Amino acid sequence: MGIPTLDDLAVDGTTVGIRVDINSPLSDSGTLADDARLRAHVDTLNELLDRGGRVAILAHQGRPGGDEFARLEDHAARLSDLLDHPVEYCDATFSADARAAINLLEDGQAVLLENTRFYSEEYMEFPAEKAAETFLVERLAPELDAYVNDAFAAAHRSQPSIVGFPCRVDSYAGRVMERELDVLSNIEETPTPRVYALGGAKIADALDVAESVLDRGLADTILTSGMTGNAFLAASGVDVGEPSESAILDRDATAIDQAAELLDEYGEKIHVPDDVAVSRDGDREEVDVADLPVDAPALDVGEATIAAYADVFETAGTAILNGPPGVFEEDAFALGTREIFGAAASAEYSIVGGGDTAASLRQLGIDGFDHVSTGGGAALRLLTGGTLPAVEVLRQDSEA
Numbered sequence: 200m201g202i203p204t205l206d207d208l209a210v211d212g213t214t215v216g217i218r219v220d221i222n223s224p225l226s227d228s229g230t231l232a233d234d235a236r237l238r239a240h241v242d243t244l245n246e247l248l249d250r251g252g253r254v255a256i257l258a259h260q261g262r263p264g265g266d267e268f269a270r271l272e273d274h275a276a277r278l279s280d281l282l283d284h285p286v287e288y289c290d291a292t293f294s295a296d297a298r299a300a301i302n303l304l305e306d307g308q309a310v311l312l313e314n315t316r317f318y319s320e321e322y323m324e325f326p327a328e329k330a331a332e333t334f335l336v337e338r339l340a341p342e343l344d345a346y347v348n349d350a351f352a353a354a355h356r357s358q359p360s361i362v363g364f365p366c367r368v369d370s371y372a373g374r375v376m377e378r379e380l381d382v383l384s385n386i387e388e389t390p391t392p393r394v395y396a397l398g399g400a401k402i403a404d405a406l407d408v409a410e411s412v413l414d415r416g417l418a419d420t421i422l423t424s425g426m427t428g429n430a431f432l433a434a435s436g437v438d439v440g441e442p443s444e445s446a447i448l449d450r451d452a453t454a455i456d457q458a459a460e461l462l463d464e465y466g467e468k469i470h471v472p473d474d475v476a477v478s479r480d481g482d483r484e485e486v487d488v489a490d491l492p493v494d495a496p497a498l499d500v501g502e503a504t505i506a507a508y509a510d511v512f513e514t515a516g517t518a519i520l521n522g523p524p525g526v527f528e529e530d531a532f533a534l535g536t537r538e539i540f541g542a543a544a545s546a547e548y549s550i551v552g553g554g555d556t557a558a559s560l561r562q563l564g565i566d567g568f569d570h571v572s573t574g575g576g577a578a579l580r581l582l583t584g585g586t587l588p589a590v591e592v593l594r595q596d597s598e599a
């Protein structure tokens with residue numbers, strides 16, 4: 200991988216600062232509604248603590264001004280439950296109180312510092328050298344013997360706690376970061392034929408993935424579904440009906456034209472739905488594409504499409520999923536997601552990217568995938584052939 204990992208770090212008796220991504224959905228009362236991202240870091244944190252590290256944990260929650268912008272006290276309590284070691288909570292991030300909490304740590308003890316985004320600089324993007332001069336990094340770096348970045352899901356952000364420390368402290372990738380990069384940076388080495396199932400509501404993101412993997416020769420087949428599938432249907436000349444068409448255009452005014460260009464160039468590799476399930480006052484109604492348009496929004500793919508897509512996965516070497524095939528949050532429109540993702544899990548090798556996509560698997564109880572990414576935007580960046588600031592700075596640090 201060309202980046203130092205925990206295998207290269209002599210942990211015992213050292214103070215290690217670790218950036219994790221435990222940014223999670225919160226309930227209306229502000230408590231954690233899902234702890235999947237905390238669970239993801241358990242191995243890295245237990246390893247550092249088992250190996251005698253004094254561990255200062257840095258993390259963000261939400262965005263300034265947003266509903267999920269919150270303190271990390273609940274996160275610390277949950278981490279304590281999940282880890283083999285207690286995790287103290289400190290309601291400061293880099294002030295004298297925070298530095299004192301770090302200095303009090305003994306071997307095998309951890310403290311979770313307060314939400315990094317309570318400080319304005321942390322919600323800005325900087326080149327790494329500038330990030331290294333921010334208050335957060337300047338104050339904390341002298342307290343640390345090493346910095347570990349395990350926050351893959353935030354690796355596309357060039358923010359101080361993500362890119363600043365490697366300019367000042369020896370830095371390493373944590374186990375989550377290591378595994379995510381191993382899988383998502385090496386898609387070209389996975390078994391073929393490679394089948395991408397692109398659905399969901401972020402049509403622009405799905406189009407970027409489709410264009411990138413087709414141009415790079417990575418995709419043998421693309422199965423379109425969700426709102427993305429509706430856009431491809433419209434691009435193929437089908438009148439999808441006003442409710443579905445305006446939903447697409449509200450999201451992305453150029454989506455249908457872009458999808459049409461991809462169909463022109465790569466039509467034989469891109470599958471569009473044969474039928475859809477529309478919502479009639481919340482009830483599911485299956486409609487064949489030949490019977491469109493209808494005056495109701497298409498919220499799932501239909502049963503013929505589900506069967507056709509499931510067949511494709513039977514002979515797939517690799518299945519790569521991004522974006523759920525339907526509005527899985529509603530029972531009536533969860534069928535496509537349940538069946539198509541269920542079939543994808545049987546491919547020889549299977550990878551899932553996207554926060555909502557991973558959430559759909561948990562909600563519907565679908566498992567058996569080889570890799571479920573913790574990242575949304577970061578996974579997308581790698582799937583489209585891009586680089587991640589957090590990773591570039593770890594690489595430069597190791598080459599310096």
Ligand SMILES: Nc1ncnc2c1ncn2[C@@H]1O[C@H](COP(=O)(O)OP(=O)(O)OP(=O)(O)O)[C@@H](O)[C@H]1O
Nearest residue numbers: 399400401425426497498525526553554555556575
């Ligand atoms: N036909 C459809 N019409 C409207 N919404 C849909 C349709 N199909 C799926 N969705 C919605 O798409 C949403 C998820 O799509 P999205 O593109 O955000 O997934 P994702 O890539 O996993 O997300 P992220 O990585 O940003 O968390 C779900 O909330 C689902 O209800």
Ligand SMILES: O=C(O)[C@H](O)COP(=O)(O)O
Nearest residue numbers: 220222262352353575576
């Ligand atoms: O949930 C995420 O995608 C990461 O935690 C990054 O959060 P952000 O999009 O608010 O930077």
